[in-house]
Amino acid sequence: MKHASMNKKVILEAKGLTKTYGHVTALNKADIKLYKGEILAIIGDNGAGKSTLIKALSGALVPDSGVIFLDGKKVHFKNPSQARARGIETVYQDLAVAPALNIADNLFLGREILRPNFLGKIFRLRHTAAMLHQAKQHMEELKIGIQSMRQEVSTLSGGQRQAVAVCRSAAFARHLIIMDEPTAALGVKESSLVLELIRKIKSRGLSIIVISHNMPQVFAIADRIHIQRLGQREAVINPKHYSMSDAVAIMTGSKKAHTQAA
Amino acid sequence: MSVLRSFLTKPTVGPFVALVLASVFFSTQSDRFLTASNFSFILQQVMVVGTLAIGQTLIILTKGIDLSCGLIMAFASIVMTKLAVDTGLHPLLATLIGIGAGGMFGFINGFLVTKLRLPPFIVTLGTLNIAFALTRIYSTTAVVDLPYLQIALGNTFSIGKTNITYGVLVMLALYLLVWYVLAATPTGRHIYAIGDNPESARLLGIRSNRLLLAIYTVAGLIYGLAALLLVARLNVGDPQAGQTANLDSITAVVLGGTSLFGGRGHILGTLLGALIVGIFRNGLQLMGVSAIYQVLVTGLLVIIAVSVDQLSREKN
Numbered sequence: 001m002k003h004a005s006m007n008k009k010v011i012l013e014a015k016g017l018t019k020t021y022g023h024v025t026a027l028n029k030a031d032i033k034l035y036k037g038e039i040l041a042i043i044g045d046n047g048a049g050k051s052t053l054i055k056a057l058s059g060a061l062v063p064d065s066g067v068i069f070l071d072g073k074k075v076h077f078k079n080p081s082q083a084r085a086r087g088i089e090t091v092y093q094d095l096a097v098a099p100a101l102n103i104a105d106n107l108f109l110g111r112e113i114l115r116p117n118f119l120g121k122i123f124r125l126r127h128t129a130a131m132l133h134q135a136k137q138h139m140e141e142l143k144i145g146i147q148s149m150r151q152e153v154s155t156l157s158g159g160q161r162q163a164v165a166v167c168r169s170a171a172f173a174r175h176l177i178i179m180d181e182p183t184a185a186l187g188v189k190e191s192s193l194v195l196e197l198i199r200k201i202k203s204r205g206l207s208i209i210v211i212s213h214n215m216p217q218v219f220a221i222a223d224r225i226h227i228q229r230l231g232q233r234e235a236v237i238n239p240k241h242y243s244m245s246d247a248v249a250i251m252t253g254s255k256k257a258h259t260q261a262a
Numbered sequence: 263m264s265v266l267r268s269f270l271t272k273p274t275v276g277p278f279v280a281l282v283l284a285s286v287f288f289s290t291q292s293d294r295f296l297t298a299s300n301f302s303f304i305l306q307q308v309m310v311v312g313t314l315a316i317g318q319t320l321i322i323l324t325k326g327i328d329l330s331c332g333l334i335m336a337f338a339s340i341v342m343t344k345l346a347v348d349t350g351l352h353p354l355l356a357t358l359i360g361i362g363a364g365g366m367f368g369f370i371n372g373f374l375v376t377k378l379r380l381p382p383f384i385v386t387l388g389t390l391n392i393a394f395a396l397t398r399i400y401s402t403t404a405v406v407d408l409p410y411l412q413i414a415l416g417n418t419f420s421i422g423k424t425n426i427t428y429g430v431l432v433m434l435a436l437y438l439l440v441w442y443v444l445a446a447t448p449t450g451r452h453i454y455a456i457g458d459n460p461e462s463a464r465l466l467g468i469r470s471n472r473l474l475l476a477i478y479t480v481a482g483l484i485y486g487l488a489a490l491l492l493v494a495r496l497n498v499g500d501p502q503a504g505q506t507a508n509l510d511s512i513t514a515v516v517l518g519g520t521s522l523f524g525g526r527g528h529i530l531g532t533l534l535g536a537l538i539v540g541i542f543r544n545g546l547q548l549m550g551v552s553a554i555y556q557v558l559v560t561g562l563l564v565i566i567a568v569s570v571d572q573l574s575r576e577k578n
């Protein structure tokens with residue numbers, strides 16, 4: 001069987017990632033592979049190690065063992081800033097924004113723009129106007145309809161917050177964006193907004209890893225589906241060749257995949 | 263009621279109204295309250311607690327609390343005065359070592375909070391006692407005959423009929439500096455973010471632990487500076503000082519509208535809060551209320567302020 005992905009470039013690959021918490025093995029020699037420009041969905045039961053896997057990829061935790069290659073080069077992230085510096089942006093489950101800050105401050109948190117002259121260099125004065133302006137541009141680019149970048153994030157709806165988190169990642173990612181259940185807390189309308197954002201980001205040539213429990217959504221947007229089970233990669237399937245019930249059966253261990261989508 | 267509540271929860275409006283109401287009340291109770299000399303006196307009294315409250319604000323903004331600030335100040339004041347008077351060090355060196363001792367205590371607090379992940383409440387309760395004991399071990403009696411350098415900030419100049427202590431200017435300058443850092447620099451945004459949710463801030467790319475450690479250390483240095491103001495005001499190094507300053511500084515911060523739940527608050531609100539505490543102390547004194555009732559009122563004030571904080575959170 002021929003896959004479109006075969007002649008594509010591998011952007012991220014990890015092999016044998018292991019992470020234990022006391023007696024709990026969250027990751028048990030897990031592998032993952034991501035091609036340039038694709039959307040890879042990760043599915044799996046609660047506790048299958050999905051969040052732990054992407055945290056290892058994004059520097060939020062350091063795995064006990066295993067190797068990660070970015071663009072063919074071995075990388076070793078000690079914290080999220082290091083992964084971010086290499087162009088990997090992540091929207092974490094439940095922790096994706098700073099509610100007390102406004103939208104612009106959220107987008108630029110940790111990489112604020114300073115005034116160009118001595119005010120920035122010596123007095124570390126933030127360039128609020130520039131950040132507000134650029135924030136508005138980024139938000140408009142993704143067609144997120146929020147008027148004021150000065151609005152505090154705690155006053156936004158769940159979907160709008162998630163849109164801010166996604167926009168923050170999209171604005172700065174150079175290689176890939178990782179999203180952990182970006183639609184979990186959202187209603188139907190807000191979910192489709194976020195899915196739309198994900199497609200827009202893909203159309204810019206970025207690669208995306210997205211964790212989700214929502215099978216219809218996964219089958220609607222994913223190029224390939226990574227099935228995580230008991231801390232390992234159980235299978236990778238092409239959504240065109242499998243039904244949702246097959247995917248769920250593989251996920252729960254009642255069925256084996258007959259082909260692997262590379 | 264909701265109008266009143268939203269009014270009270272506006273950042274600095276609530277504290278300002280409370281300040282005005284308290285002033286009006288006390289001026290009806292005592293003719294001496296609204297005089298220039300009394301105003302100078304209040305400012306002088308507020309200078310020490312007001313400075314401590316700056317460090318306290320930074321820590322409370324990060325969802326922490328510092329019970330040790332008053333006794334760190336007492337320790338620093340004994341170190342600087344004793345080194346200058348008894349050991350005979352150059353006054354400037356002695357003063358810097360004293361301020362450094364405050365910084366060291368702050369660093370220890372920060373180290374225990376970040377590296378060992380202990381709750382700030384317990385850590386600072388421990389260092390409170392350590393600082394208290396070390397102060398007494400080092401000196402049981404007041405240190406007198408201080409060098410000019412250590413009391414210079416207690417001198418005054420006058421604007422009209424009001425005498426202003428130089429130490430008050432130091433305090434105000436520190437407020438301006440911290441206001442600038444919080445409002446206008448990246449570090450300020452990061453402080454609010456880690457107070458809001460430390461794990462989320464870490465994941466968003468902020469080195470939370472490093473920043474927290476720095477905040478506790480800076481707070482310690484500020485307590486060291488407050489020690490110098492204290493010494494300048496009292497003209498002695500007093501090992502008994504600072505014992506009610508913990509609660510006073512926390513009261514000032516909370517009255518000023520900074521949330522004990524972290525991530526929200528204004529440093530200039532703290533200045534208003536410190537003034538409110540000072541005005542209550544002073545007003546009750548002028549009314550002839552005995553000292554123990556002043557303590558009672560401070561206790562009530564802090565509980566009222568915390569309740570307003572809690573109510574405004576529930577509303578959101």
Ligand SMILES: Nc1ncnc2c1ncn2[C@@H]1O[C@H](COP(=O)(O)OP(=O)(O)OP(=O)(O)O)[C@@H](O)[C@H]1O
Binds near residue numbers: 021025046047049053
């Ligand atoms: N910080 C931690 N301390 C202890 N155990 C943890 C920790 N983080 C994860 N685990 C455990 O590791 C396993 C994998 O957790 P993980 O969060 O990766 O699962 P998940 O696939 O993302 O689940 P969900 O779908 O519920 O989000 C679980 O058994 C979990 O309890």
Ligand SMILES: [Mg+2]
Binds near residue numbers: 050051052
């Ligand atoms: Mg998860």
